[in-house]
Amino acid sequence: MDMFGMMNDMIGNMEHMTNGANCQTFTSSTVISYSNLGDGPKVYQETSEMRSAPGGIRETRRTVRDSDSGLEQMSIGHHIRDRAHIMQRSRNHRTGDQEERQDYINMDESECWPRPPPQQTQKPLPPFFPS
Numbered sequence: 001m002d003m004f005g006m007m008n009d010m011i012g013n014m015e016h017m018t019n020g021a022n023c024q025t026f027t028s029s030t031v032i033s034y035s036n037l038g039d040g041p042k043v044y045q046e047t048s049e050m051r052s053a054p055g056g057i058r059e060t061r062r063t064v065r066d067s068d069s070g071l072e073q074m075s076i077g078h079h080i081r082d083r084a085h086i087m088q089r090s091r092n093h094r095t096g097d098q099e100e101r102q103d104y105i106n107m108d109e110s111e112c113w114p115r116p117p118p119q120q121t122q123k124p125l126p127p128f129f130p131s
Contacts, residue, residue, distance in 0.1 A: 056081035070094030
């Protein structure tokens with residue numbers, strides 16, 4: 001009984017299934033590191049998730065939190081085949097820096113989903129003053 005051969009067959013079967021037209025998948029990974037060596041506890045945490053559906057539809061999420069550098073970062077990506085919209089926010093608690101970025105792959109901002117609400121074309125209502 002060859003255990004490595006059986007494992008390779010199982011992995012091959014899983015890869016074949018995920019390439020099918022009617023397959024939905026979810027993968028998740030989390031890494032947490034903790035140390036407490038004299039100058040206070042230090043925690044590093046990173047998570048990564050991916051959901052996929054038939055038709056080349058994918059959603060990706062990634063978060064990072066590092067207490068040593070003060071960095072917190074989050075990104076969410078929406079993908080349809082070769083097109084993608086990826087939003088990323090980061091904040092550093094030590095320096096106070098904040099950043100927000102949006103990347104468009106094989107598309108421009110006007111094609112992005114979900115579409116922003118249309119601009120308001122009506123005049124605003126006057127304030128209500130009860131008598």
